[in-house]
Amino acid sequence: MTNIILRGCNGKMGQVIADIVEADDDAVIVAGIDVSQNRVAKFPVYQSFQKCNVKADVIIDFSAPVNVEEMLDFAKSQGIGIVLCTTGLSKEQLAIIDEASREIPIFRSANMSMGINLITKLVQEATYILADAGYDIEIVERHHNKKVDAPSGTALALADAINQVLNNEYEYKFDRSADRVARSKKEIGISAVRGGTIVGEHEVIFAGTDEVIEIKHTAYSKAVFAKGAVQAAKFLPGKPAGMYRMSDMMD
Numbered sequence: 548m549t550n551i552i553l554r555g556c557n558g559k560m561g562q563v564i565a566d567i568v569e570a571d572d573d574a575v576i577v578a579g580i581d582v583s584q585n586r587v588a589k590f591p592v593y594q595s596f597q598k599c600n601v602k603a604d605v606i607i608d609f610s611a612p613v614n615v616e617e618m619l620d621f622a623k624s625q626g627i628g629i630v631l632c633t634t635g636l637s638k639e640q641l642a643i644i645d646e647a648s649r650e651i652p653i654f655r656s657a658n659m660s661m662g663i664n665l666i667t668k669l670v671q672e673a674t675y676i677l678a679d680a681g682y683d684i685e686i687v688e689r690h691h692n693k694k695v696d697a698p699s700g701t702a703l704a705l706a707d708a709i710n711q712v713l714n715n716e717y718e719y720k721f722d723r724s725a726d727r728v729a730r731s732k733k734e735i736g737i738s739a740v741r742g743g744t745i746v747g748e749h750e751v752i753f754a755g756t757d758e759v760i761e762i763k764h765t766a767y768s769k770a771v772f773a774k775g776a777v778q779a780a781k782f783l784p785g786k787p788a789g790m791y792r793m794s795d796m797m798d
């Protein structure tokens with residue numbers, strides 16, 4: 548049985564995770580952490596980790612970047628791992644998370660769906676062939692109108708995966724409105740669309756002379772992310788300290 552503390556339990560993803568875990572015989576949510584106390588849960592909910600003394604095997608985090616340090620301190624004090632799904636973290640926070648992964652196992656992925664993990668590999672393969680052939684690379688992501696961070700963590704992770712193939716020589720271009728110049732070859736354009744209830748779409752566009760190749764992933768429900776997160780929560784306990792990715796679990 549995997550005992551889970553769910554940070555962000557009263558949010559949209561938190562509620563989907565709670566439903567999935569309730570139907571799972573091998574996992575249970577032993578406590579929730581949420582600054583908002585807007586609903587009644589089937590487990591105790593605390594406003595912060597400081598007020599929580601519940602023992603667990605792992606934390607799942609779908610919340611906000613605020614106070615990520617408090618969660619890391621709690622996990623280190625209990626010697627448990629974190630499945631970190633929150634996006635929009637600053638460079639400084641990412642450095643603190645890396646540092647913590649020397650003491651505890653941390654599974655961090657901006658996108659917990661299997662599909663994005665797969666297309667990341669396809670996109671890297673396409674980049675390898677098409678960048679040399681002169682194709683321009685652009686990423687377009689689309690999400691619901693409640694999403695606060697832009698571009699999405701997944702768009703940035705896709706850009707990083709592409710840039711890895713390109714020896715990290717490309718720059719990210721988020722806004723062209725102030726420019727009056729043609730795009731440079733060594734850039735990856737990243738655009739964000741926000742509207743309605745779009746769950747999550749990521750499209751990588753390779754635009755060449757007279758032809759365009761597009762690789763796209765569409766999430767039709769938040770359950771694809773939640774299932775991946777619960778699977779990661781079962782995978783992590785007992786693992787040595789370190790940083791884990793979707794590929795570690797899938798391999």
Ligand SMILES: NC(=O)C1=CN([C@@H]2O[C@H](COP(=O)(O)OP(=O)(O)OC[C@H]3O[C@@H](n4cnc5c(N)ncnc54)[C@H](O)[C@@H]3O)[C@@H](O)[C@H]2O)C=CC1
Pocket residue numbers: 554555556557558559560561580581582583594608609610611612613614631632633634635656657658659660696772
């Ligand atoms: N890695 C992945 O596959 C996915 C990641 N996400 C990310 O997960 C995060 C949450 O997404 P949603 O559930 O849609 O957002 P949401 O806004 O519906 O829920 C966030 C919840 O976290 C709570 N919260 C905010 N600050 C907190 C803090 N300091 N401590 C404890 N609770 C806090 C809020 O009160 C809220 O209930 C976002 O960063 C989003 O980008 C979302 C979907 C998939």
Ligand SMILES: O=C(O)C1=N[C@H](C(=O)O)C[C@H](O)C1
Pocket residue numbers: 634657658690694698699700701702746747748
């Ligand atoms: O906020 C969301 O909803 C999502 N956020 C993640 C991201 O920023 O990449 C993943 C997913 O697309 C949904």
